[in-house]
Amino acid sequence: MSRLRATMPTLAPDPRAIAYGVAAQRAFANLRALIGQLSGLLILAQAKLGRDVAGLPDVAIARERWHETMEALAALVPPAGRENDRAGLARAASHIESALAAITQIRRGREGATIDAASAHLRAAYTQMQDLCDHRIGLGMVDMSDACAACGKLFDATWQTTPIGGSDNA
């Protein structure tokens, strides 16, 4: 089955698996949004030379969301076959924390090195999360589940029938 499956949670009967899917999606979506949010801040910092982004409320919001995500990760109880997910998400979160730390160091007129450092950490986090993608349980780098015209393959019946923990590489 392709890894690139529509973004919908599987309806596997095991309640523990369902709980895991919901909890993992929450953490995954938060990390995905943080990567996008911080990347956007880096664009603005560079496009408007000298912009001081460290003091923007967006940075404080990102930090708060990062803490929420860490709490969600700590509560994650993966079922058999998904034990590596939490470690992978934690690694991504660690890179995002480092990116946040770098962004708070961005100062007008000497932003180059810190932006490069933050960008490198965000790329590493993104790569880490790409490796964890499993669209059967809603772990994807894009979310089109509410798109206005998600009429293509969204309702491919296979997403409902593939159990959590099974191979996603076949």
Added chain:
Amino acid sequence: MSQYSIWVLEYSYVRKFHRSAVVYGTHNQGHVKLPYCYTVIKGNGHVAMVDVGYNDKDHGKVMADTLGVEAWQSPRTVLAEIGLKPEDVDSIFISHAHFDHFGNVEAFPKATFYIQEREIAKWVWAMALPERMRWVLQGIDVGDIMRGVELARDRRLACVDGDVHNVLPGIDLHAAPDTHTYGSMWVKVRNDGREDSQDVWVLAGDLVYQLENLGDSGAGGAPDGQYIPIGLATGSQTNLIMAVDQMVRAVGNETRRVIPIHEERLAGRFPHRISRHGLRISEVCLAEGQASLVR
């Protein structure tokens, strides 16, 4: 004397797209073919584009598959139909940051990209919203935003704030805030180069999907019906209507001069041919001395 040639190049399409997403309120009225295109503007020593499409790999492919997009071809293949290479393109105007417009920047290694600063700033804001509000993020690929960081680092991303006059000679950018997206923009080509141009073309981005959005029943003259907004507005339908009216007035009420790239009926409006990949090349206008590439 026309300074620029303009071609609309189809790079993929959705065979059956819900009409209600294209023309507001047309529920249960079936489907339309939705071409996915970008536009090339060539002349005055420049090769410019409006939008770059998406890259049919990784997560761009996920989004495209979700929407049922098919027949994708790379910019190298598509641009070759008009004798160009991606490396020839020096300026790219991004109408908005949705994946099918901003999703293939890496294919154009020598271009400078122009986007409204508001488009980036408001997506940053939207990404900070709680998960229950994620609807506002539809069409956005985080990977595209990351690639924007690289462009900015290389000084190839210009975040503009509002309208820009003569971004290239005779070409203006117009902001349309809080319409289809937070920071959409449209492009005006004054093809005779005059300030009071009598030869204006408007490249509408996604502010217009199809003729109905322009109040155009097919005649291409002054609007003969009311403007009906597109089905998707992250901003407001009212702002969309206002932006459409600005565009229509910019072309002197001649609606055929407002180019909606998702409109299959462009085939009946401008000379065109179909490539061996089944994709349309529409020739909107030709610069002085430029031979037709579709006849």
